Amino acid sequence: MSEHIIKATGRNVEGKGASRRLRRAASIPAIVYGGKSASQPIQLEHEKIWLASQNEWFYSSILSLDIEGKTESVLLRDMQRHPFKQIILHLDFQRVDAKKELRISVPLHFINQDESPAGKSSDVVVTHEMNEVEVTCLPKDLPEFLEVDLGALEVGTTIHLSEVKLPKGVEIPELKLGKEHDVAVAVARRGRVETEETEETAESVEEVPAVKVAKKDDEK
Numbered sequence: 001m002s003e004h005i006i007k008a009t010g011r012n013v014e015g016k017g018a019s020r021r022l023r024r025a026a027s028i029p030a031i032v033y034g035g036k037s038a039s040q041p042i043q044l045e046h047e048k049i050w051l052a053s054q055n056e057w058f059y060s061s062i063l064s065l066d067i068e069g070k071t072e073s074v075l076l077r078d079m080q081r082h083p084f085k086q087i088i089l090h091l092d093f094q095r096v097d098a099k100k101e102l103r104i105s106v107p108l109h110f111i112n113q114d115e116s117p118a119g120k121s122s123d124v125v126v127t128h129e130m131n132e133v134e135v136t137c138l139p140k141d142l143p144e145f146l147e148v149d150l151g152a153l154e155v156g157t158t159i160h161l162s163e164v165k166l167p168k169g170v171e172i173p174e175l176k177l178g179k180e181h182d183v184a185v186a187v188a189r190r191g192r193v194e195t196e197e198t199e200e201t202a203e204s205v206e207e208v209p210a211v212k213v214a215k216k217d218d219e220k
Contacts, residue, residue: 005064008042035095105132112151118188125191129184141169159186
C-alpha cells in the first residue's frame with residue numbers, strides 16, 4: 001500500500017463567512033473527525049488537492065494527513081464540489097483506527113481483455129458492469145484497487161462478483177447476502193447480432209402505423 005501524504009493547516013475561525021474567505025484565498029475548508037479525538041477544522045491548498053483529486057487513490061486509499069507536522073491516518077468521506085466550476089468547496093476526513101475494520105469502495109481494474117477469446121473477436125462487445133466494489137478489511141489490508149482478469153473470457157460468458165480475486169484479509173460483504181447478490185462484473189456479448197435485432201424491431205414498429213393509416217384512408 002503506497003503512502004499518500006496530504007498537507008494541511010489548522011484553522012480557528014469557522015462559519016460560512018470564514019469559509020468563503022478561505023475559498024477566495026484559494027484554500028479549501030475541511031474537517032477531520034472520528035476516533036477518540038475531537039473534530040478538528042483544517043484548511044488545504046486548493047491547487048494541490050485538486051491535482052490529488054484527479055487520482056483514484058484519493059478516494060479509496062488511506063491518506064496520511066499532515067497537519068502542521070502531526071500526521072494522522074484518514075479516509076476521505078465526503079467532497080463538496082461547485083456545481084459547474086472546477087472548485088472543491090469542502091472536504092470531510094475520517095480518522096482511521098488501525099484495529100477497526102473498514103468498509104469502503106475500491107476501484108476495479110480490468111486486465112487482459114484484449115488477449116481474451118472475447119476480446120479478440122471483432123463482433124463481440126465486452127461490457128464492464130461495475131467500476132468499483134465495496135469491501136471490508138483492516139486498514140493495513142486495504143487495497144488501492146482490485147484486478148479483474150478477463151484473459152479467459154469467452155464469447156457469451158459472464159464474470160461474477162464471486163470470481164474477483166481478493167487479497168488476504170479482504171472480503172466483499174455483498175456476497176454474504178445470498179446468491180442473488182453475486183452480480184455480473186463483466187459480460188461478453190455478440191454486438192452485431194444485437195444491432196441487427198434492434199434494427200429489425202425498429203423497422204417492424206415503423207411499418208405498423210403506416211398500415212393502419214392506409215386502412216383509415218381506404219375507409220374514407
